[in-house]
Amino acid sequence: MKVIEGGVTAAQGFEAAGVEASIKYQNRKDMALVYSRKPCVAAGVFTSNIVKAAPVIWDKEVVAHSPYAQAVIANAGIANACTGSQGYECCKQTAKAAAEYLQIPEDAVLVASTGVIGRQIPTDKIMEGVKKLVEQKADTIEAGRIAAEAIMTTDTISKQAAVTFEIGGKSVTLGGMCKGSGMIHPDMCTMLGFLTTDIAISKELLQEALRENVTDTFNMISVDGDTSTNDTLVILANGMAGNPEITSKNEDYEKFMEALNQVNTTLAKMMAGDGEGATALFETKVIHAKTKEDARKLSKSVISSSLSKAAVFGHDANCGRFLCALGYAGVDFDPDRLDVFLESEGRSILVYRDGNVTDYSEEEATQILSAPEVRVLVDVKEGDGEATAWGCDLTYDYVKINADYRS
């Protein structure tokens, strides 16, 4: 497997575009298209929030019932959530327009929105945007980059990743883009994420692969504990790589899972590190927990804790807060056996051992916590469960961004 440049246009047969539609933002691109020249099997995972945005409801139907999908239309600025039947009608109109311009069936079009909740999307602007997107679509790396920029909201960087690998002598490519910075605490999935691949794989296995992988990637990040109404991750596979179609969990499937994990981990970490107001990526790795599920809960509890996040922002080795967050994770373990390390940039110090804080150097701990990527490593010493979660620090800017996001 090789990491390559690009995102949604890296795989064969995929095109993309990003345009200015002035949905809410002015003077920036705010609509994106992802399109495959050939029909794709599609899979998706969506928010577990009871309050689901209209595009989530639309996409779940497409993924479940359409024989194939071929395009995604996404917009930033307005989330089209809490918008009732008018909001759903907007999805339908969007899909209809895209279908006409692209000459594909309406039920092969996925839609996605992100932004303010509770406001209607101006459908006329969406219609103009769809037209421009289709006119400008291209299969270049540059087109993928523009699309990734067009779906940003409070993100400060656009997020793409891609890899190639070989199956049966054929070169297969998987790429993707995502956006997300606030209201990030995915459950089943994440904010908006779009993956494209030219692999040939059955729809059932594609769905299974995606669902299994998000458990260790997008579901292991949190910025603020708020599970969005719009979380959507979809993958389109058009089969153009020409590999023998994957229809069972064979070696080829494992190779695909590795590639999927690489791309999704990269994208998920980019989201966590670009959390609203963040100055650092805050990773927690738990090893030797009783089970993998325990390790997941423990690591996610630490990176989700407001007090732990504030301590990272202050470069303060307040390890009591990490221990406190482990303690309320809902997992049974022996706090008197734990070891806790603080790590960054190849350095590591032991701050807690067997129920007691160690005699570590505060100066060294502060240095370690001042890096742009910091890690808390927890050794539970009880089994072989292992997991990693990613978040960010809690800063003044998080409050600033969210105290008046709508204006």
Place this chain on the structure above:
Amino acid sequence: MKVIEGGVTAAQGFEAAGVEASIKYQNRKDMALVYSRKPCVAAGVFTSNIVKAAPVIWDKEVVAHSPYAQAVIANAGIANACTGSQGYECCKQTAKAAAEYLQIPEDAVLVASTGVIGRQIPTDKIMEGVKKLVEQKADTIEAGRIAAEAIMTTDTISKQAAVTFEIGGKSVTLGGMCKGSGMIHPDMCTMLGFLTTDIAISKELLQEALRENVTDTFNMISVDGDTSTNDTLVILANGMAGNPEITSKNEDYEKFMEALNQVNTTLAKMMAGDGEGATALFETKVIHAKTKEDARKLSKSVISSSLSKAAVFGHDANCGRFLCALGYAGVDFDPDRLDVFLESEGRSILVYRDGNVTDYSEEEATQILSAPEVRVLVDVKEGDGEATAWGCDLTYDYVKINADYRS
């Protein structure tokens, strides 16, 4: 029932004190004593955090196994959590010293600590503090006030409440104090809270009453989602009111429950409103949910949501965030039937009705959210479950306080 002045010394036979012991803070009182001239039946609820502070372990034993309790020694500044066997030894020494000075059994002494986790308490300073506390104890309102001040950490106001009521012609009093401002997301209970009453009641019913009541009071508040290692709420009942002892759930028990609810609601709201950095008390009331438990989960999810809290700080009627938080509460409901109101100071506006944001005035909404106590009222229209939860806004000062709490 009548609300009266005072706290832990309001009921007959109770004394209190607060002294400077320089545990961590300098030039302020940081140790408190609550003492009953007569032995008390005691009940307590404690943190559900797996990582339990040494005093929590000590108190759980006292409440479970001692025939009675008669004193509480509390300190602020160091939490005595994650301190291993040395931390537990400190509790023992503290109880032993208090027992000697007060001439009561060692296992009648409860201890409690709050402050930094992972640091050892200087036992010599505790010993001097205990001596001074016993010398200075008094049954005055003033002594109760000083004790309430001595247990504060990042609290900006001390927190007391008391009521009197009649049972069988006898005047009964219940009072209490508590502290708590950060690391507040009680589960089973809250930060430190001490209740005293002269009622005659069996130990079993006292425990049952306390456990039942915290579900609707202290367990319904959150400042930052972090369940502390030290959460402790204990009640001491010395029987000096002379009422017929309550041994069954009769009318007298109901009267006591009413009084307990009044005092605990008052104290819990004071803690939420004094959350670290808070500029407003943020209440959410949910009515007509399917069950009471559903209403509890829904209301607590809203006041715990970082994005909802930041919106309150920004006086921004971003009702989509409230809906989003309702949606991920883990409760099944129909988002298309909900009504949501914003309320404060006697004013109320409907911002969301039947799946759609209403055409409310942003100006009026901002005015309502600018009050020192704001409320989100949610009508689920599905049953008769009702609950209220209390939190506070998320501000720059919360981050400031917690980015470098230890220095």
